[in-house]
Amino acid sequence: MLVVSIGLAIFLRYFFLFLFGGDTRQLPQYAGQAGLEFGLLSITPKSILTTSIGIILIILATLWLLKTRMGKASRAVSDNPALASASGIDVQKVIRAVWVLGAALATYAGVIITINQGVSFLMGQDMLLLIFAAVTLGGLGTANGALVGSLIIGLFVQLSTLFIPTELKYVGALIILIIILIIRPQGILGKKERIG
Amino acid sequence: MDFLFITQQTLSATIGVNTIIFALAAIGLNMHFGYTGLLNFGQAGFLAIGAYSVAVPVVSFGIPLWIAFLIGIFNSIIFALLLGIPTLRLRADYLAIVTIAAAEIVRQIARSATFNEWLGGSDGITGKFGKEFFDLNPFKSGLDTPILRFNANDLWVVIVGWSLVAVITFVMWIMVNSPWGRLMRAIREDEDAVRSLGKNVYLYKMQSLIIGGVIGSIGGFVYALSRQSVQPDNYGTALTFFAYTVLILGGAARVFSPVVGAMIFWFLIVFIEQILRQGVSNNLIPDWLIGVNQVGQIRFMLMGLGLMALMIFRPQGIFGDKKELALDAKA
Numbered sequence: 001m002l003v004v005s006i007g008l009a010i011f012l013r014y015f016f017l018f019l020f021g022g023d024t025r026q027l028p029q030y031a032g033q034a035g036l037e038f039g040l041l042s043i044t045p046k047s048i049l050t051t052s053i054g055i056i057l058i059i060l061a062t063l064w065l066l067k068t069r070m071g072k073a074s075r076a077v078s079d080n081p082a083l084a085s086a087s088g089i090d091v092q093k094v095i096r097a098v099w100v101l102g103a104a105l106a107t108y109a110g111v112i113i114t115i116n117q118g119v120s121f122l123m124g125q126d127m128l129l130l131i132f133a134a135v136t137l138g139g140l141g142t143a144n145g146a147l148v149g150s151l152i153i154g155l156f157v158q159l160s161t162l163f164i165p166t167e168l169k170y171v172g173a174l175i176i177l178i179i180i181l182i183i184r185p186q187g188i189l190g191k192k193e194r195i196g
Numbered sequence: 197m198d199f200l201f202i203t204q205q206t207l208s209a210t211i212g213v214n215t216i217i218f219a220l221a222a223i224g225l226n227m228h229f230g231y232t233g234l235l236n237f238g239q240a241g242f243l244a245i246g247a248y249s250v251a252v253p254v255v256s257f258g259i260p261l262w263i264a265f266l267i268g269i270f271n272s273i274i275f276a277l278l279l280g281i282p283t284l285r286l287r288a289d290y291l292a293i294v295t296i297a298a299a300e301i302v303r304q305i306a307r308s309a310t311f312n313e314w315l316g317g318s319d320g321i322t323g324k325f326g327k328e329f330f331d332l333n334p335f336k337s338g339l340d341t342p343i344l345r346f347n348a349n350d351l352w353v354v355i356v357g358w359s360l361v362a363v364i365t366f367v368m369w370i371m372v373n374s375p376w377g378r379l380m381r382a383i384r385e386d387e388d389a390v391r392s393l394g395k396n397v398y399l400y401k402m403q404s405l406i407i408g409g410v411i412g413s414i415g416g417f418v419y420a421l422s423r424q425s426v427q428p429d430n431y432g433t434a435l436t437f438f439a440y441t442v443l444i445l446g447g448a449a450r451v452f453s454p455v456v457g458a459m460i461f462w463f464l465i466v467f468i469e470q471i472l473r474q475g476v477s478n479n480l481i482p483d484w485l486i487g488v489n490q491v492g493q494i495r496f497m498l499m500g501l502g503l504m505a506l507m508i509f510r511p512q513g514i515f516g517d518k519k520e521l522a523l524d525a526k527a
Contacts, residue, residue, distance in 0.1 A: 003444065004507045006437050011500030018493045125433075129300050132293050140289070167308045174297040181294060182282040 009124070016121040024120035050112045057108060061101070062144060074098050130157070130170065133177040139187025148188055200342060202470045207343050209466035213350060213422040215458045216357035217243075220415030221439040222446070222454030223364055227408035229440075230448035231372055232401060233384030234408075235292040238279065239439050241299030242409045244431035245272050246416020248306060248315065251426045254325035256314045261328040265417060272413035275302075276406040284401045296433060307428035320427035329421055353422045360418070361455060364411055369451045371407075380404055381449075441503045447513025456515065464502075469495050 036043055065071040076084040077094045085091045113123055134153045138145025153173050160172045180187070209215065221239050228234040249268030253259035259267070279298055283291040305311060307318040315321070330349055338347035346354060371377050382390045383397055391397050420426045438461070446457025472491045475481040506513070 003440065004504050006440075007500045007503030007507065009500070010434070010437065010503065011497050014493045014496035014500065018490055018497065129297055133297065136290070136293050165308065165310050168304065168310060171301050171304050171308075174301050177297055178282065178294055181286070181290060185282075185286050185290065 013121055013125070020119075020121065022121065024118045026118040027115060046115055050115060054108070054112065057105060058147060061105060064101070070094065070097055126170075130173060133173055137177060137180050137187055139189040142187065142189040145187055145189040152188075198474065202467070202474065204343055204345055205470050206463060206467045208345050210459050210463040211344075211354065211358070212346075212462065213353055213357065213418065215462045216354065216361055217415050217419045217422075218439060218442050218461060219361050219455045219458035220364070220418065221412050221435070222442040222458060223361075223368060224408035224410075224412035224415070225439055225443050226448060226450075226454050227368070227404055227411065230443065230450070230453075231377065231380045231384065232404035233288070234284075234401060234405060235288050236279075236295045236405070236408065237292045237433070237436055238295030238297075238299035239408075239412050240431045240433060240435040241295070241302045242272050242275065242412035243416035243419060243435065244299070244302050244306060244426075244428070245275050246413030247420035247426045247431070248321075248416075249413070250417050250420045251321040251323070251325050252314060255321050255323045261325065264325075268413055268417060269410055272409045273406050276409040277402070280402045280405045284398055284405070296436070299431070299433065299436065303428050303431050306431075315428075316426075318428060320425055322425035324424065326421045326424050350422070353418065357418050357422075360414065364414070365451060365455060372451060437503075438499070441499065441506070444503075444506055444511070444513050447515040450513075450515050453513060453515050457513070460514070465495060465499070468498060 036045065036048075063071075065075065073084065073089045073094050074097070076087070076089060077091050081091050084094075109127075110124070113119075113127070117123070130153055131150075134149035135146045136149070137152060138147065138149030153176075156176060157169050157173050161169050164172055221243055224242065225236060225239055228236040228239075246268045249271045250261070250264050253264040253267055254261055275298070279291070279295055283294045306315050306320075308315075309317050311317075330352065333348060333352040335348045335351050339345060339351050372380070379390065379395060379400060383400060387397050416431075419430070442457040442461045443454055444457075445460055446453025446455070469491055472481065472494060476491065
């Protein structure tokens with residue numbers, strides 16, 4: 001599955017290059033939107049909308065994982081597919097559902113990036129490693145680990161440019177990832193028994 | 197369509213420099229993934245370490261090339277230790293994440309302007325750092341026959357490169373058929389069982405990581421020498437995934453499969469590219485469908501599709517044995 005999805009990613013990336021060309025394009029209606037002032041904060045209407053939809057989606061995804069039968073089943077499959085199958089869970093169905101939902105959430109992330117930074121065929125590749133880093137940092141297999149990890153990675157990447165050259169900011173984030181794995185391999189929210 | 201030209205280009209590529217580089221990278225991955233079951237997604241990092249270790253000491257510090265080779269092997273051992281020490285005790289996916297991250301760190305540091313003075317920034321290093329190697333070249337002129345064409349330098353690289361591939365493949369064959377090799381396969385199948393027999397799994401995994409990494413960095417030497425330049429963006433994650441494609445194409449856990457896989461891989465790529473190029477320039481393929489500049493993109497699209505199809509329909513590769521190791525497309 002891992003290698004198949006990598007193949008699909010390579011195909012799609014060059015398919016978009018083929019169709020749209022290699023430039024970064026902006027959405028002109030949203031490119032330079034004026035910010036609304038709230039005291040010390042300035043925020044654009046597009047950010048308010050995309051962020052609130054994003055927060056709603058995160059809450060829904062968390063609830064799905066923690067409360068619904070399907071969410072519990074998906075965590076069981078991740079822990080031990082054979083045992084889950086033996087206890088009557090349709091493993092294939094769970095895997096399908098998780099892939100569809102995961103892809104849908106990733107697509108919404110793509111929409112946010114497009115509205116804020118424009119669209120280009122390489123935009124996913126730059127993000128991919130940071131996403132890996134965020135998930136591992138928060139703890140693989142924890143419901144809100146990805147959220148905590150993303151907050152830390154995102155803040156670290158932007159704030160670290162105060163101390164290190166801007167072009168090395170991603171390097172800093174990846175080094176943090178490796179250090180975290182040495183000190184606390186289960187991630188910030190992870191449980192120890194999952195690291196095997 | 198000039199079929200003779202297509203044949204010449206395709207056959208030259210099939211046994212050419214790129215095939216040697218990918219064969220070496222995939223032999224290293226075969227050690228990691230095929231025999232020991234380590235998911236190393238940072239093979240490009242090992243190639244980059246090898247390539248830069250040849251170029252930087254010679255160009256920036258004036259160290260002789262032969263010592264630079266030793267530095268390269270030393271560096272790749274250090275890199276493997278750095279990757280292995282924190283992750284080899286953990287579940288397999290941690291090694292995958294750390295290796296892919298480390299390979300990107302290597303590439304981004306190499307292309308950063310901060311270290312421009314030594315590493316050459318995003319332009320990389322171009323220079324005559326292979327002079328001592330090409331001074332030994334016995335060929336005064338290149339090979340120019342209707343079916344094969346190499347210039348003098350390429351011919352020398354190809355001959356030395358294939359000798360290296362032959363030696364390394366032979367050593368691999370001896371290693372994997374020794375008791376040591378059996379132990380590696382046992383680790384791949386069931387780590388806990390090996391541990392219960394009193395073997396230090398961690399140590400053996402580390403040995404595998406180092407050996408595969410050193411073979412990868414030798415691929416990096418060939419990469420740097422053949423082009424007389426190193427460019428950081430050649431060593432991106434795509435290189436790792438194409439090395440995996442080569443390995444899976446041939447069939448993992450077979451000694452010869454990376455070599456055959458690399459030959460088939462480059463045969464297909466150059467053949468398709470030449471056919472498309474000729475088709476477009478002779479107006480056999482309409483311009484609105486594929487432009488001249490889009491041939492390269494079609495090539496990558498086909499590579500992605502091919503990797504998917506291979507994994508779904510024939511995960512054991514062309515020569516692989518399903519009993520030995522079949523990659524589970526569902527896992």
